[in-house]
Amino acid sequence: MVRMAINRGKIKKMTVADIAIIVFIAALSFTCIVPFLYMIALSFSSNEAIISQKVGLWPVDFTAETYKTILSDMDMLYTLGYSIVLTIFYTLVCMFLTICAAYPLTKKRLKGRSFILTALVFTMYFSGGLIPSYILVKNLGMMNSVWSLVLPGAMSVFNMIILKTFFSNLPESLEESAAIDGCSDLGILIKIVLPLSLPSIATLSLFYAVDRWNGFQDALFYITKKELYPMQMKLYQIISANQQLDSQQGGEGSVGSYIVPESLKAASVMFTTIPILLIYPKLQKYFVDGVMTGAIKG
Numbered sequence: 001m002v003r004m005a006i007n008r009g010k011i012k013k014m015t016v017a018d019i020a021i022i023v024f025i026a027a028l029s030f031t032c033i034v035p036f037l038y039m040i041a042l043s044f045s046s047n048e049a050i051i052s053q054k055v056g057l058w059p060v061d062f063t064a065e066t067y068k069t070i071l072s073d074m075d076m077l078y079t080l081g082y083s084i085v086l087t088i089f090y091t092l093v094c095m096f097l098t099i100c101a102a103y104p105l106t107k108k109r110l111k112g113r114s115f116i117l118t119a120l121v122f123t124m125y126f127s128g129g130l131i132p133s134y135i136l137v138k139n140l141g142m143m144n145s146v147w148s149l150v151l152p153g154a155m156s157v158f159n160m161i162i163l164k165t166f167f168s169n170l171p172e173s174l175e176e177s178a179a180i181d182g183c184s185d186l187g188i189l190i191k192i193v194l195p196l197s198l199p200s201i202a203t204l205s206l207f208y209a210v211d212r213w214n215g216f217q218d219a220l221f222y223i224t225k226k227e228l229y230p231m232q233m234k235l236y237q238i239i240s241a242n243q244q245l246d247s248q249q250g251g252e253g254s255v256g257s258y259i260v261p262e263s264l265k266a267a268s269v270m271f272t273t274i275p276i277l278l279i280y281p282k283l284q285k286y287f288v289d290g291v292m293t294g295a296i297k298g
Contacts (some may be wrong), residue, residue, distance in 0.1 A: 039270060041056065043263060045063070053197060078228070086212065090150050090154075090209075095201065098155050098156070098160050101155060104135050123157055130221075145228075156180050
């Protein structure tokens with residue numbers, strides 16, 4: 001038995017099971033951190049070091065040339081700002097629709113509630129497919145439009161169910177008291193339900209924001225105007241252009257005269273991951289409460 005620190009005047013003992021859990025979590029955390037450290041090292045290493053496979057968890061021949069290449073494109077800052085605005089707008093639309101769908105479904109007096117919920121859940125398992133979705137977006141005139149990046153994925157049924165369960169767990173007495181005082185359903189939602197549901201709302205907002213920020217496929221299908229490219233699509237083009245340069249040069253010239261795709265990919269991953277890493281700590285306090293409370297029926 002291993003003694004731990006004193007807590008509230010008492011000495012707690014750590015069992016073998018506790019040690020095994022700590023070791024397991026430490027190993028699991030290590031496996032998650034190592035690839036991230038490797039990407040950082042790769043993005044700051046020279047071409048020669050990458051080609052010779054000398055890079056480990058620490059940069060070799062430190063250089064920031066890959067980041068200079070990404071930021072040297074004057075459109076990159078515009079794309080970054082546009083992607084941030086797009087992500088915020090997408091998250092607001094998604095949360096609005098999710099709340100509007102989840103709250104009424106908690107009311108037993110809603111006629112056809114079971115049918116509506118069944119129809120929504122059905123879409124989780126079956127969809128029209130890629131080609132029908134593309135034809136629909138095209139026929140609605142949303143090609144080369146911001147709406148093609150917002151409306152097709154504007155509500156996740158899975159997130160809606162989590163929020164619905166969270167709403168259902170709130171004490172009914174609060175809503176009944178507000179209704180007696182003359183508050184409407186909309187007023188109850190805005191003044192009582194939403195303030196009490198901030199953990200779940202913050203968690204689902206993070207889910208939606210990450211989904212939009214990492215979105216690539218929809219932009220590839222629906223967007224051809226460069227000014228409407230989100231960040232992932234912009235970085236994809238940078239990597240593709242660099243790969244073409246790599247293939248054209250073949251083995252000619254100095255290895256240091258261009259950036260190898262692996263380094264550029266690593267820098268691109270870091271460039272697109274940092275904004276999410278900056279947001280997550282601010283919402284972390286809501287994350288566990290939001291997921292657990294919304295996923296378990298009390």
